[in-house]
Amino acid sequence: MICQAVIIGGGPAGLAAALRLKECGIEDILILEREPTLGGILRQCIHDGFGLVRFKKSLSGPEYAQRFIDEIEVAGIKYLTECTVIDVTEDKIITAVSKHHGYLEIKAKAVLLTMGCRERTRGALAIPGTRPAGVYTAGVAQSYINLQDVMVGKEIVILGSGDIGLIMARRLTLEGAHVKGVYEILPYPSGLPRNIEQCLNDYDIPLHLSHTVVDIHGQKRLKGVTVARCDESLRPIEGTESFIACDTLILSVGLIPENELSLSAGVKLDSRTRGAFVDEYYQTNVEGIFAAGNVLHVHDLVDFVSLEAEEMAAHVASYLKSGSTSLGNVSVVAGQNVGHVIPQKVCGDSDFTLSLRVRQPMKNVSIVVAQNGQVVFQKKMRKAIPAEMIQAKIKAGKLKPEGDLEVTVQ
């Protein structure tokens, strides 16, 4: 099978990209999705707050997804569900297995990587202790409760203050569980302030900053965890340990872009974002392979995932029409106080968006983008926190053809 544009993953990024491709006149589009229905992680995110930027309305995840799915159906865009991609090559040959179509080989002119991200697990943290049942990542617990109608436990401890963990603290409380506390190793929360307020404070769930779980107890089922205070270098302080009885430990300790397929296609990854190196057209180092959404860098809001995927799709459409896009020569460098920045290479011929995160919470700062000592963009912010993605829109023609573009927060 030959196809102009193959989209891997039918979540928010893939759906938005497909619609924009179609709008730009690309007809031969195929979305490959491994789950039985489109929508990705939004299917299990039943809380509201989605779409405030895009639709000026507070929707639940499934409603937000359905708006795109309905448009996909109306536009007649082809998709396969229960179809898992197992390989992508540098020549853009996609191998997939499908429940209904068997083994598939598709040659694509452009590949759009929109696989999203996965959760860090207990293994990634190397928490000592036994290995009882009752230890879940927040997204897995969310899937059990919201998709499969299975309650995960009664007495809950949450490690990590990522947004999904906060959302689950509230969800578990509403379903009758007792959430004893949220423990965060960092001295500040990882999730958005509004989620601290409406998911923890509203239900009197304590948030313990600079604390982590240092031991897990129980044989068949979790019996409890030992928590301890941590010092500035995030090491547990001896003598501060305390035992907390619980039957469930929920981990909300970070997300990792899902890039196994990207690697098989020879796509180079940035060690900071754990997503691909891309230029301002969202093209990776492999010509014709593009990436956007959480597979590229973890976003705070789905609205921004959709917007980024649409920007990518517009560039994919012009790539398919004109044949090639040139990789820019200007490297984008994450400078002082900046954790990472996307894209990593630009040429500056057209308007582009820089997306970045700060390393630690800061107040009254300026986002400064400079090339060869010349400021090309500056934005004042009253507060900047790692939980929030910051964007800077740079106008076409602002850049010189040579010289690194340094992004700093001062």
Add this chain to the structure above:
Amino acid sequence: MKRMFTCIICPNGCDIEAEIDGQKILSLTGHLCAKGVDYVTQELTDPRRTIASSVKVTGGTLPLTSVRVTNSIPKDMIFHVMNEINKRTLEAPVSIGQVVIANVLNLNSDVIVTKNVPAIRD
């Protein structure tokens, strides 16, 4: 009296510092838009929240559908509304916008379906 608020209306999550006297706002700083004023006013007089949950579905491709309230409800009624939601079951197919409970507990808010669940074809 000074009191801090984190506005939950949008993802900006403004930290708002309020000088208040009982339920009266004397001054506000830190909010980026007028919604911040409304939020603090409401927090002082009649704090409200939206909630989302699930309702069991029989004969559908999924065992559950998700639901939410259409208007915010008083904070102290959250668990009462949860009780009402938990009493319900639906029969597939269900579709987005379908009313599960109209005007739940006379709170001027409906509980509506937020996920399509088709019936299983046998």
